[in-house]
Amino acid sequence: MAIEHNYLVNGYFNQAISPFDRGFAYGDGIFRTLKMANGLPKHWPQHYQKLVADCAVIGIVCPSAELLMNDLQQLFTIDEIAVAKIMITRGESEQGYAPPAITTPMRVIVKSAMRQYAETNYTEGVHLHVCETRLGVQAKLAGIKHLNRLENVMARMEWKDDTYFDGLMLNQQNDVIECTMSNIFARFNDKLLTPDLSQCGVAGITRQGIIGLAAALNISIETAQLPLNRLVEADEIIVCNSLYGAFQVHSILNTSWKPQTLAKKIRNLLTYD
Amino acid sequence: MAIEHNYLVNGYFNQAISPFDRGFAYGDGIFRTLKMANGLPKHWPQHYQKLVADCAVIGIVCPSAELLMNDLQQLFTIDEIAVAKIMITRGESEQGYAPPAITTPMRVIVKSAMRQYAETNYTEGVHLHVCETRLGVQAKLAGIKHLNRLENVMARMEWKDDTYFDGLMLNQQNDVIECTMSNIFARFNDKLLTPDLSQCGVAGITRQGIIGLAAALNISIETAQLPLNRLVEADEIIVCNSLYGAFQVHSILNTSWKPQTLAKKIRNLLTYD
Numbered sequence: 186m187a188i189e190h191n192y193l194v195n196g197y198f199n200q201a202i203s204p205f206d207r208g209f210a211y212g213d214g215i216f217r218t219l220k221m222a223n224g225l226p227k228h229w230p231q232h233y234q235k236l237v238a239d240c241a242v243i244g245i246v247c248p249s250a251e252l253l254m255n256d257l258q259q260l261f262t263i264d265e266i267a268v269a270k271i272m273i274t275r276g277e278s279e280q281g282y283a284p285p286a287i288t289t290p291m292r293v294i295v296k297s298a299m300r301q302y303a304e305t306n307y308t309e310g311v312h313l314h315v316c317e318t319r320l321g322v323q324a325k326l327a328g329i330k331h332l333n334r335l336e337n338v339m340a341r342m343e344w345k346d347d348t349y350f351d352g353l354m355l356n357q358q359n360d361v362i363e364c365t366m367s368n369i370f371a372r373f374n375d376k377l378l379t380p381d382l383s384q385c386g387v388a389g390i391t392r393q394g395i396i397g398l399a400a401a402l403n404i405s406i407e408t409a410q411l412p413l414n415r416l417v418e419a420d421e422i423i424v425c426n427s428l429y430g431a432f433q434v435h436s437i438l439n440t441s442w443k444p445q446t447l448a449k450k451i452r453n454l455l456t457y458d
Numbered sequence: 459m460a461i462e463h464n465y466l467v468n469g470y471f472n473q474a475i476s477p478f479d480r481g482f483a484y485g486d487g488i489f490r491t492l493k494m495a496n497g498l499p500k501h502w503p504q505h506y507q508k509l510v511a512d513c514a515v516i517g518i519v520c521p522s523a524e525l526l527m528n529d530l531q532q533l534f535t536i537d538e539i540a541v542a543k544i545m546i547t548r549g550e551s552e553q554g555y556a557p558p559a560i561t562t563p564m565r566v567i568v569k570s571a572m573r574q575y576a577e578t579n580y581t582e583g584v585h586l587h588v589c590e591t592r593l594g595v596q597a598k599l600a601g602i603k604h605l606n607r608l609e610n611v612m613a614r615m616e617w618k619d620d621t622y623f624d625g626l627m628l629n630q631q632n633d634v635i636e637c638t639m640s641n642i643f644a645r646f647n648d649k650l651l652t653p654d655l656s657q658c659g660v661a662g663i664t665r666q667g668i669i670g671l672a673a674a675l676n677i678s679i680e681t682a683q684l685p686l687n688r689l690v691e692a693d694e695i696i697v698c699n700s701l702y703g704a705f706q707v708h709s710i711l712n713t714s715w716k717p718q719t720l721a722k723k724i725r726n727l728l729t730y731d
Contacts, residue, residue: 272482321594335604338486341554341555342556
């Protein structure tokens with residue numbers, strides 16, 4: 186078998202993932218996707234803090250930052266801009282949901298090409314599909330980026346039309362929660378609202394970064410219940426994740442918005458531009 | 459690397475699972491666990507039918523029965539009683555939730571030792587923990603045995619006391635849905651009720667088999683909403699899965715039941731004894 190240079194398992198190239206790994210068997214693990222530039226992971230302190238926090242929620246001891254950073258430096262050269270996906274699973278076990286008393290977490294780092302975003306995403310904004318697939322409520326796992334992502338997969342499979350950048354995901358009560366790969370903010374006058382993620386959804390680090398920008402943006406930022414019919418009345422809508430930073434939303438269903446300035450300000454302040 | 463004789467990937471020994479496999483990345487796949495005896499999978503027609511149906515729900519083309527049967531016969535000898543776990547994933551893709559236009563499903567078969575069940579499970583019944591972890595509602599995925607099983611893992615981690623055989627899982631409204639690895643039936647006089655699984659839970663083939671036994675058992679069987687406080691008023695409670703068949707429930711919280719005959723009848727009729 187040829188050595189695969191696009192991923193590392195526990196720090197080694199060409200290492201197999203076992204079907205007994207609980208990440209494979211049950212999605213028993215967590216992950217993050219981040220941008221690599223100059224051999225360094227962008228917003229690393231926030232990403233690492235979130236890895237540790239998400240691991241803690243499901244009772245996994247997160248590998249040290251040194252170990253992960255060492256892996257990243259093995260896998261990425263200083264002259265490439267690329268995407269790193271870090272997956273941490275509970276490790277291997279025999280058949281059955283009960284984890285062994287002692288497990289050794291597995292860490293996998295995967296390298297992918299950085300996607301080129303359309304110029305119009307920056308100048309006009311992006312179009313959102315409204316997904317029929319709803320997010321289930323699960324307070325114990327809400328907010329964390331675990332490996333159980335079938336809801337996102339099913340939602341993402343709803344559209345094949347490339348004009349949609351992402352898809353809005355609602356809960357069963359028609360409240361907007363997030364998009365399949367993005368968080369969302371809606372501005373109403375001088376107030377920026379973002380959905381409450383205590384029952385479902387993934388609380389990304391860019392969302393957290395934007396919440397921290399309230400003073401810099403001179404705007405109040407609150408988490409809120411945000412029904413779809415209220416969202417489309419917003420003055421300006423932003424989607425965000427840690428690869429592209431932030432884009433304005435150009436259209437949802439029959440509503441569209443003119444280009445405004447918030448997404449660009451956020452990209453600047455979070456050093457994405 | 460030594461050849462591992464306890465699993466097959468796409469029909470081959472010693473084959474790596476790629477971190478780009480969507481089963482690993484997102485839990486984008488389904489599985490079944492079944493008993494092997496005399497080199498043959500027990501209740502194969504039902505298991506294969508369920509594999510096909512579950513694959514169809516998430517848009518995967520299930521490998522043929524011939525292919526899977528051939529794998530099973532490579533992996534299991536005719537003189538062993540063991541557990542086969544069959545996992546089918548959507549296959550590999552680049553970064554992102556959208557599956558490629560064409561994917562090649564991956565099939566993995568894993569061999570495990572058959573667990574020895576305590577004699578008291580047969581004579582007295584089993585004790586159930588009541589899990590605090592609730593099942594989230596997700597009608598699009600309800601009933602299928604997909605690889606997103608973190609809820610079951612979290613629920614199973616709630617107890618370490620071996621006196622509990624399994625844990626009851628409820629929805630957010632306190633309705634009993636299933637156990638972490640079993641389905642459940644409750645008899646009230648001459649009526650056998652089993653929870654409605656249209657919103658969450660896994661509809662196992664043994665549950666389906668029991669539903670088909672109504673005439674043989676001379677009892678009416680219905681799906682129903684079954685709040686925990688109603689469940690514990692049942693005359694007799696049964697848990698089931700395709701490894702052990704059926705066991706009577708001996709206790710839940712402070713309620714206990716004397717040994718009765720239904721579980722044994724079911725094991726006989728479904729040829730588990």
